Amino acid sequence: MSTSVLYDVPGPRARIVNLVASLVGLALLAWIGWVVYSKFDETGQWDSEKWRPFVKSEIWDTFLLPGIEGTLRAFAVASVLALAFGVLFGVGRMAQQASVRWASGAVVEFFRSIPLLLLMFFLYYVQEPLGFQASIYWAVVLGLMLYNGSVLAEVIRAGVNSLPKGQREAGLAIGLSYTGVLRSILLPQAFRAMLPAIIAQLVVLLKDTALGFILAYDELLYQLNKIDGNYHNLIPAAIVIALIYIAMNSTLGGLATWLEKFIRSRGHTAGPVGHADQLMPGGTAAAVPGGGAPTGPAV
Amino acid sequence: MDVIIDAWPKILDSFQLTLKLAVYSAVGSMLLGTVLAIFRVSPVPVLRWFGGFVVYTVRNTPLTLVMFFALFGLNYQLGITFNDEFLYKNVFWLAVLALTVYTSTFVCEVLRSGINTVEAGQAEAARAIGLTFTQNLRYVILPQAFRAVIAPMGSVLIALTKNTTVAVTIGVVTAEGVNEASGQMKSMMEVNGDIIPLIFLVFAVGFMCLTLPMGLVTTWAARKWGVVR
Numbered sequence: 001m002s003t004s005v006l007y008d009v010p011g012p013r014a015r016i017v018n019l020v021a022s023l024v025g026l027a028l029l030a031w032i033g034w035v036v037y038s039k040f041d042e043t044g045q046w047d048s049e050k051w052r053p054f055v056k057s058e059i060w061d062t063f064l065l066p067g068i069e070g071t072l073r074a075f076a077v078a079s080v081l082a083l084a085f086g087v088l089f090g091v092g093r094m095a096q097q098a099s100v101r102w103a104s105g106a107v108v109e110f111f112r113s114i115p116l117l118l119l120m121f122f123l124y125y126v127q128e129p130l131g132f133q134a135s136i137y138w139a140v141v142l143g144l145m146l147y148n149g150s151v152l153a154e155v156i157r158a159g160v161n162s163l164p165k166g167q168r169e170a171g172l173a174i175g176l177s178y179t180g181v182l183r184s185i186l187l188p189q190a191f192r193a194m195l196p197a198i199i200a201q202l203v204v205l206l207k208d209t210a211l212g213f214i215l216a217y218d219e220l221l222y223q224l225n226k227i228d229g230n231y232h233n234l235i236p237a238a239i240v241i242a243l244i245y246i247a248m249n250s251t252l253g254g255l256a257t258w259l260e261k262f263i264r265s266r267g268h269t270a271g272p273v274g275h276a277d278q279l280m281p282g283g284t285a286a287a288v289p290g291g292g293a294p295t296g297p298a299v
Numbered sequence: 300m301d302v303i304i305d306a307w308p309k310i311l312d313s314f315q316l317t318l319k320l321a322v323y324s325a326v327g328s329m330l331l332g333t334v335l336a337i338f339r340v341s342p343v344p345v346l347r348w349f350g351g352f353v354v355y356t357v358r359n360t361p362l363t364l365v366m367f368f369a370l371f372g373l374n375y376q377l378g379i380t381f382n383d384e385f386l387y388k389n390v391f392w393l394a395v396l397a398l399t400v401y402t403s404t405f406v407c408e409v410l411r412s413g414i415n416t417v418e419a420g421q422a423e424a425a426r427a428i429g430l431t432f433t434q435n436l437r438y439v440i441l442p443q444a445f446r447a448v449i450a451p452m453g454s455v456l457i458a459l460t461k462n463t464t465v466a467v468t469i470g471v472v473t474a475e476g477v478n479e480a481s482g483q484m485k486s487m488m489e490v491n492g493d494i495i496p497l498i499f500l501v502f503a504v505g506f507m508c509l510t511l512p513m514g515l516v517t518t519w520a521a522r523k524w525g526v527v528r
Contacts, residue, residue, distance in 0.1 A: 005422045006440065007342045007432040014342070022345040029349065039377045113510045114503045115461035117481050122499040125488040129495055210361030214468055221363060234371055242360050242368075249359035 040235065050233035054240055059227065067223035068244065074137065074209045074219060078144035079202050085145055086152025091187070093157050096178055104153070111150040117211050119143040124215055140212040140219075148205045155197050155274070159190030163271040189269040196263065197274030199256035203249050210245070220244060302491050303501055313483035314505050316473050320394060320463040321509075325456055327399035332406025333441075339411055342432055354404045362401050362465045369397040370469045387472050394466040402459045409451045413444035416526075446526045453517025457510045480505060 010018055040046060053059040092104030111119070124139035163186060171181035191198075213221040220241060227237040256276035264273050303310075338350030357365065370393055373379045381392035417440050425439040445452075464481035471479050478486065484502040488495050 005419045005426075006340055006435055008426060010342060018343050021343040025343065025345040025349065029345075036377065043376055045376065110503070110507075113457075114506045115464040115481060117464040117467070118484060118499070118502055118506065121481060121485050121488065122495065125485075125492070126495045126499070129492055207359070207361045210363045211465070213363050214465075221361065224367070235376060238364065238367060238371065242364055245361055245364065246356060246359040250355070253359070
């Protein structure tokens with residue numbers, strides 16, 4: 001249902017009402033904006049010396065670019081690992097042996113039901129007793145892998161389950177084995193159908209790299225303290241860093257939305273195409289049996 | 300094991316704090332999320348843009364950073380305080396505010412997708428009998444939309460419960476100085492290097508006790524009250 005059926009095409013009176021409501025809304029927003037602006041102005045947040053560093057290369061070379069690099073390094077490695085983990089355990093949950101199904105199910109449900117931050121803390125503190133040199137990087141990356149991999153496992157399983165029954169039956173009828181059907185018929189189609197949902201989950205992963213800040217991993221958000229220490233401009237730095245995050249996340253999110261449209265039109269899959277939007281009914285959330293939270297702190 | 304038994308009251312306190320954060324933020328984000336969703340489908344363009352803008356920016360910002368803005372932006376710069384007397388109460392409500400704003404954007408999107416599942420005929424019929432936009436939403440569309448999104452809404456609330464751990468960023472504590480669950484686990488791990496897996500298991504099971512029943516209840520509720528189409 002498009003939302004426009006919720007109300008009639010506005011007549012003369014409705015147009016006036018809408019205009020007045022718009023103006024009142026605008027005035028209210030302008031007032032809030034002005035209060036924030038003037039308060040920040042009082043404490044000198046708009047002072048040029050607080051903002052000037054951002055147009056110079058020094059702050060970018062020493063803090064922001066290395067920060068972005070740290071974020072992207074964790075994101076790149078964790079997303080590859082999470083995809084591998086997701087395929088492995090997604091297939092594991094559909095295995096013929098009940099024991100494999102149960103074990104994979106237990107692993108996936110466990111990592112989905114606990115907070116990612118808890119997992120990262122554990123992965124960090126457990127390294128030293130095990131005889132490793134404690135690495136924050138690997139605590140962050142492995143945490144991201146386990147959580148998002150578990151969600152991806154459910155996405156992939158939902159993708160396979162949403163394919164028409166005939167696909168599997170036809171494969172079996174021409175003499176393919178169970179794994180053969182899965183490998184050469186079901187998984188490729190499920191992967192294509194679920195690609196938007198998979199990318200949407202990678203947005204969640206990218207956003208969750210910011211949890212690394214709490215473990216003092218040298219990523220983008222962590223630059224906030226460093227920049228503030230050097231230039232004493234916490235609020236401007238936080239605004240700039242927020243904008244960088246929004247740009248990165250919405251680029252990846254935009255890719256997911258575009259892919260959803262592209263795959264809808266091009267097909268190459270018998271199943272319904274997953275949603276690029278996290279938590280859309282019919283998308284990952286509703287398609288995953290048993291509820292659960294397919295999205296992280298990020299949601 | 301002794302360590303766990305000795306720290307048991309503190310562990311319970313920390314989970315109580317986690318639960319309090321989750322409950323207040325859940326109520327807040329349901330209300331704010333509904334308001335945002337109404338904004339996004341309203342006939343007033345400014346409200347539509349505003350709703351869209353809020354959802355777009357907040358959803359693409361990491362929660363850790365939203366927490367930061369609540370403390371350093373709202374509290375330190377704008378001087379918004381919830382409690383002048385007790386610092387811990389003030390920080391608690393700032394964390395609730397951050398979680399509420401962050402989660403409400405997800406509630407809004409879920410609800411909006413629920414509105415989209417309501418058949419056009421319902422809204423058209425409502426308009427035909429002369430209901431206004433607000434009456435249409437209140438009596439016809441929203442009741443059906445809410446019932447259609449019970450399960451995804453449950454996912455949002457579970458995610459919210461897990462997200463309360465991020466409140467450790469701005470140091471949310473109880474009156475006795477006990478952290479919420481993740482902070483409490485961290486401080487226990489720091490001093491008990493020999494039983495780290497056990498400590499982790501205790502807190503993991505604690506969270507599973509919160510999140511798994513929520514999933515079961517919302518799945519049951521969705522089956523009981525969900526709209527059959």
